[in-house]
Amino acid sequence: MRSTAxxxxxxxxxxxxxxxxxxxxxxxxxxxxGIEEEGPRNTxxxxxxxxxxxxxxxxxxxxxxxxxxxxxxSTMKQMVNILLLALLVVTSLCASDQVIxxxxxxxxxxxxxxxxxxxxIANEGVLVSAGxxxxxxxxxxxxxxxxxxFPPPDLLRSxxxxxxxxxxxxxxxxxxxxxxHFHPLSVGLHLQNNPKAxxxxxxxxAEGVKKDFSGFGxxxxxxxxxxxxxKRKVELNVAGINLKxxxxxxxxxxxxxxxxxxxxxxxxxxxxxxxxxADMTEENFxxxxxxxxxxxxxxxxYWFLLSNTGxxxxxxxxxxxxxxxxxxxxxxxxxxxxxVKLAYPGALTFTHILETTPVPFKIFQSPxxxxx
Ligand SMILES: [Zn+2]
Numbered sequence: 001m002r003s004t005a006x007x008x009x010x011x012x013x014x015x016x017x018x019x020x021x022x023x024x025x026x027x028x029x030x031x032x033x034g035i036e037e038e039g040p041r042n043t044x045x046x047x048x049x050x051x052x053x054x055x056x057x058x059x060x061x062x063x064x065x066x067x068x069x070x071x072x073x074s075t076m077k078q079m080v081n082i083l084l085l086a087l088l089v090v091t092s093l094c095a096s097d098q099v100i101x102x103x104x105x106x107x108x109x110x111x112x113x114x115x116x117x118x119x120x121i122a123n124e125g126v127l128v129s130a131g132x133x134x135x136x137x138x139x140x141x142x143x144x145x146x147x148x149x150f151p152p153p154d155l156l157r158s159x160x161x162x163x164x165x166x167x168x169x170x171x172x173x174x175x176x177x178x179x180x181h182f183h184p185l186s187v188g189l190h191l192q193n194n195p196k197a198x199x200x201x202x203x204x205x206a207e208g209v210k211k212d213f214s215g216f217g218x219x220x221x222x223x224x225x226x227x228x229x230x231k232r233k234v235e236l237n238v239a240g241i242n243l244k245x246x247x248x249x250x251x252x253x254x255x256x257x258x259x260x261x262x263x264x265x266x267x268x269x270x271x272x273x274x275x276x277x278a279d280m281t282e283e284n285f286x287x288x289x290x291x292x293x294x295x296x297x298x299x300x301x302y303w304f305l306l307s308n309t310g311x312x313x314x315x316x317x318x319x320x321x322x323x324x325x326x327x328x329x330x331x332x333x334x335x336x337x338x339x340v341k342l343a344y345p346g347a348l349t350f351t352h353i354l355e356t357t358p359v360p361f362k363i364f365q366s367p368x369x370x371x372x
Contacts, residue, residue, distance in 0.1 A: 006070070116270045116359050118297070120350035121159070122149040123180045124276065124326045126299060127169075130268030133241060135171040137263065137274045137299075140186035144179035147329045152353065160186050162194035169194055170239040174201040175276025176250060176260040177208055180327075188213025191222060198239050200224045202259035228259035231287040242266040246288055248278040264293055270359060273298040273320060277327075280310050285317035295320040297359045301327040302336050305344040314344075322359055323347040 069080040116130040125139030140159060143150045151159060159166050172190065174182045182205060191197050192215050199209070199222060206225045210216045226234050226245035234245040246262030255277075262275040273295045278284055280303070298320035304310030305325055314323060325340045325347055333351035340349045348357060 116267050116272070116297075117356055118272075118324065118359055119354060119356040120326075120352065121155070122151045122353055124175070124274070124299065124301070125151070125181075126274070126324075126326070126350075127166075128265065128267060128272055130270065132168075133171075133239075133267055134169045135173060135241065135265055135267065135272075136166075136169050136190075137173045137265075138175050138181040138276065140172065140174070140190055141179060141181055141183045142186060147331070148180035149328070149330050149353065150180070155353065156186070160189040160193070162190050162197070166190075167194060169197045171241055171243075171265075172197055172199045172201075173243075173261075173263050173265070173274070174199070174205045175262065175274060176202070176258050177204045178258070178277065181276065182208070184209045184212035188215060188219065191219040196239075198222045198224060200226060200236065200238050200243065200245070200263075202226060202228045202261050204228075204259045226261060228261055231284075233288055246275070248275055248288075249281075249284050250277050251279040262288075264290075264295070270296045272296065272359075273318065275300065277301065280304055280307065280313065282309075282313060282317060285313055288317075290317055291319045297322040297324060299324050299326050300347075301325075302340055302349060303327075305340050305347055311344065322361055324357075325349040 066084075069077055069084070072080055116128055119127040119129070121127055121136070121139035123138070123141070125141065126137050127139060128135045128137065136159075139151070141150060142156060150156075157163070162169070169190070172187060174187065176182065187199060187205075188209050191199055191209075199206070199219075201224075203225050206223050209223065210220075213219075224236070224238055226236065228245075229247045230249055232247040234247075236243050236245065243266065244264040246264065248260050248262045249256070250258040250260035258277075260276045260278060262273065262278060265272045265274075271293060273290065273293075275298070278301075295318060298314070298318050300310075300314055300318075300323055302325040304314055305323070314320070323344065323346070325336070325344075328336045328349060328351055330351075333349075337349040337351050340347055348361065
């Protein structure tokens with residue numbers, strides 16, 4: 001021990017040692033700051049970080065204790081021995097998983113201030129996240145028709161098994177029963193694998209899951225049915241989240257039987273609107289008082305933004321601060337994004353699976369200066 005101490009002492013007196021010591025102090029501060037800031041986001045147990053902590057603590061405290069030990073009488077030596085042992089324990093703990101293992105990641109990084117983060121899943125599927133609340137809308141579906149985007153196999157597996165980072169979803173909302181928005185097994189499996197999650201949707205969706213998902217009995221209590229009545233708005237609070245179900249008509253005469261529920265969800269002082277495949281008529285929206293809701297971000301099927309009628313609805317009946325175009329066919333993604341940019345400046349178009357944006361958008365142009 002004495003020779004090690006002497007050796008360390010000698011090393012620290014050399015020009016390199018003198019250089020290393022103050023730097024290790026700085027490194028220590030930086031590593032602590034880095035770990036604090038990164039904490040909840042990081043997905044991995046970072047071995048490099050553990051080693052930095054280990055070596056930094058040893059570098060700072062170790063040599064001082066060893067030097068002290070050299071100058072002490074036998075009683076003091078014992079105390080220093082205990083301190084050295086404690087140092088060994090602390091550094092070992094630092095190097096172990098238990099101390100530095102990161103918290104499970106949020107599905108997307110959580111936002112501490114006002115505002116939310118939105119992650120595109122596929123087609124009209126989005127994950128909305130704010131602080132410790134997460135809402136999945138129209139995101140649990142499988143391959144349906146070639147024209148529509150769907151979660152690729154790895155993502156689908158994670159969503160259905162509620163694997164990290166999809167293990168903290170509070171609320172699952174489904175606008176309607178079409179296969180590019182909903183799959184009964186995907187919804188059932190997620191609910192079964194994530195005991196915290198609640199499903200809020202129409203009678204048709206609840207019955208769809210009941211019919212096709214054999215484990216329905218185990219999740220039934222977490223299924224909330226919202227009556228779908230055209231032009232009617234239903235207020236709810238589920239999982240501590242304020243939301244409203246909107247009785248909207250589905251587009252197309254063939255689909256008048258579909259219960260298409262829109263949603264207004266309030267998270268972190270931010271209001272989100274999702275309209276599913278709502279019919280593009282003024283009448284469909286005019287009784288819902290959406291302008292008075294002061295919507296922050298609206299998910300709108302892209303064809304609304306490419307048509308005069310649709311733009312008029314978005315501007316006059318919805319008037320959201322931010323617009324995100326969804327339901328973009330993968331084969332035409334680049335072209336549609338370009339068209340939306342021209343037709344509705346300021347709107348974002350979701351085209352890449354798992355792309356994420358904060359709302360308010362960082363770069364924002366008023367959507368109300370539309371070229372005619
Ligand atoms: Zn549909």
